Structures are given as C-alpha cells and as structure tokens.
Amino acid sequence: MTRALTFLLDTVFPAQCPCGQWDTPACDACLELIGTPFQVAQYLPRLSRIQPDGSDLPLFPVWSLSSYDDLGGIIRAWKARPNSDLDSLIGDRIEENARHLLPMIDWRGDDGANTSQGNTARAHSLSHAPKERPSTEAAGHTNRHRTDDKVIDHIDYAGAIDMDRDEASNGLGGVRTSKHERALRIHVVPAPSRISRYRSDTFIAGTIADRVAHALASVAGEGSIVTSVDLFAPRSGRQRGRTRKGRHERSPVRLRAHTEPLNVLLVDDVATTGATLEACSQALHQGKHSLLGALCISAVVPPGIIPQPSPAKVNVE
Numbered sequence: 001m002t003r004a005l006t007f008l009l010d011t012v013f014p015a016q017c018p019c020g021q022w023d024t025p026a027c028d029a030c031l032e033l034i035g036t037p038f039q040v041a042q043y044l045p046r047l048s049r050i051q052p053d054g055s056d057l058p059l060f061p062v063w064s065l066s067s068y069d070d071l072g073g074i075i076r077a078w079k080a081r082p083n084s085d086l087d088s089l090i091g092d093r094i095e096e097n098a099r100h101l102l103p104m105i106d107w108r109g110d111d112g113a114n115t116s117q118g119n120t121a122r123a124h125s126l127s128h129a130p131k132e133r134p135s136t137e138a139a140g141h142t143n144r145h146r147t148d149d150k151v152i153d154h155i156d157y158a159g160a161i162d163m164d165r166d167e168a169s170n171g172l173g174g175v176r177t178s179k180h181e182r183a184l185r186i187h188v189v190p191a192p193s194r195i196s197r198y199r200s201d202t203f204i205a206g207t208i209a210d211r212v213a214h215a216l217a218s219v220a221g222e223g224s225i226v227t228s229v230d231l232f233a234p235r236s237g238r239q240r241g242r243t244r245k246g247r248h249e250r251s252p253v254r255l256r257a258h259t260e261p262l263n264v265l266l267v268d269d270v271a272t273t274g275a276t277l278e279a280c281s282q283a284l285h286q287g288k289h290s291l292l293g294a295l296c297i298s299a300v301v302p303p304g305i306i307p308q309p310s311p312a313k314v315n316v317e
Contacts, residue, residue, distance in 0.1 A: 015085065018073025026074050026089045033070045034093040034297065035308070036100045037063035043301040044274030060281060060291050063104065064299035065097055067306045068270055071298045075269055082201045091211045094297065098215035105265075105292050183223030184263075186292070188213040191268035191276050192232035192253055206230060209267045212295060216265075231255055231264070231287075232280065253279040255287050266294035273300075 014022055021027040041047050041058030048056045068075070078086045190205035197203040206228075213228035220226055233254045253276075266280055277294050284291050299306070 018077055025077065025083060025085050030071070030074055031089060031093050033067075033308075034065045034090070034097060035306070036097050037065060037104060037295060038306045040064045040271065040296075040299045040301050040306070041274070043299070043305065044271055044277070046274035046278045048274075059278065061104075061293035062271060062274070062277060062296065062299070063101060063293065064271060064296045064301070064306060065094065066298045067303075068272075068298040068300045069303065072270075075298055078204055079197075079202055079269070087204075087207055090297075091207060094208060095211045095215040098212045098295065099219050101212075101295060102216055102219055183225070184220050185225045186213075186216055186220070186227075186265055187231075187262045188216070188226070188228045188265050188267055189231045189280075190228075191266060191280055192235040194236060195234040198234060205268050208269060208297060212265070212267050231259070231262075231289075232283065253283040255283050258287065261288045261290060263290050263292055265292045268294065268296050269298065271296040271299040 015025045016022050017024055017027040017030055019027060019030050021029075039061060041060065041062035042056040044058075044062060047059045047062060049059065051057050074086070074090070077083070078090060188209045190203070190209040193203055193205060209228040209230075213226050217224070217226040233256050235253060236251045264284055266277060266284075268276060271277060271294070280294075281291050
C-alpha cells in the first residue's frame, strides 16, 4: 500500500531536489556533495574525551561523507517516505565513496579475522593496501522480512569468481571466497531506529549498510568476508527534536541475540552529538564485539570542516 501511494504521488507531483531543481529527487550537484570519508569523531560531543594536555581523543573513529549543512535536505527527503529513486541515486554515490574507507582502518592482528577472543582494530591506515578484486560483479543476497516483533535484514557479499555459500555456526551465514592469509572479515551493521521505520520501509540505515558492504567487498583482499547484518533490536522513541540531554537519555540500544565476536563497522545516516553511536558501541562491547569505527552519510560539524569533494580514484594494488 505504501509503495502504491508513493508511486501515485510521484506520478501526480513531479520530483524536485531540495535545492530547487525539478524533475529529479536529487540533482547531480547535490549528490556531488557526498564525498570520500572524513574523520569527524572529534566534533561529536558524546565521543570526544579531553586529555590532560588539552587534546581531544575520540572513543572510536567516525567518518562522514558530507556535512549536514550541505546534505540535510536530501537526507530528510530520503527518510520521509519510501523512494526507490533516492535509494538508487544516493546509494550509488555512497558505494562509490565508501570504497575509500578500507585503507583508513588500522587492523590490530595478522588478518582481521574473527577469533574466539575477538580481534580489535584502531583507526588510521592499513599497513598494506587491499588488492583489486576480479572484475566479476560482487554477488549478494538480501533477505528482508518481519517475524513477530523482529526485523531481519541480512546481506552477504564477496567479489571473487568462484564462490560457495557456507552457513556460519552463529546463524548469520556468509559467502566465502578462496582462502587467503590476509583475508578480512567485516560486518557492516546499521544503527537501530524506531520500529515504524522498519515497517514503513524508511529504515535508510539498512540501505546504507548494504551499499557500504558492497563497496568494501569490491576492494577487500581475496578470501575476505563482508556482510551487512542487522544486529540491533528496534529502538523506542524519536531522535529528531530531542535536546542533547534527551538524546543521551533515549532508551538503550540492545542486541537482537548473542553471536560469536564480530568485527563491526557501524553505519548511520546522520551523526549529531554521537549519542546513538556511543549507545551502539556500549551494546557491542557488552556482546564482546570489536568496533572498527563508524561511517555516517552526514555529520553536524562546524562550517568548512569537511572539504568539498573532488573526483578521486581508489588506490588499490
């Protein structure tokens, strides 16, 4: 019903970009504002810790692809109602730029694979650049449906030519490529939202997670496993309109179920104070998971902090 109503509205009323351009929900100029990942954790109050020397030390790295001042209108339109055009237009731009994120993650350990202890990672740069994957299109399988009070959203990616599905013991599943001693395992996890967003198909963090996983799989080393999986239970209450204190006092983030320790990359649409990301990190810590960092499409930062994007190529060797 929601999709049918959306189609009817799109037929009667022509699309318009928030900047004013007609006949497109997002014009090329606005989409160009989604650039390569930029470190913003130090500008998020909930994630910044002042050190004795006066410097800021973020709890974990957070990257953003744009400033909310520049992209806020498009994000609000994307969240307002289901829109397959925005899913595609913004998703393509996210996927193009998220490929640059992998070299920004500094793995602590030999291969970044999950162990019984759960490897950890810190931000900065990889000691080795990921090799180019085969030209074959990365494969994926999406499963979205509701069961009782749960929403299941899981997609697996791998870019190698020869693939066989191997169901993991934790029930999340996975797509395995040929084994490689430098293979990475990354689980892209969307930040939770209220249950109505799952039901109305406006849970854009899930779409973002799918696209980011696809992007990382396209540049990860041979034998890598990259998945997009929804680990968090829906959250009660609304985020928009809350004060800084109110955002912190929102209901806690909970994991859906216990799984083996995973290497998690959080994703969300907007980072304002960092309260949601902080709550997610606490839940992941309780579940013994390792947090690699967080990627947001947009962040509320001082003007001029995030540089205007320019065309760039991923440097893979």
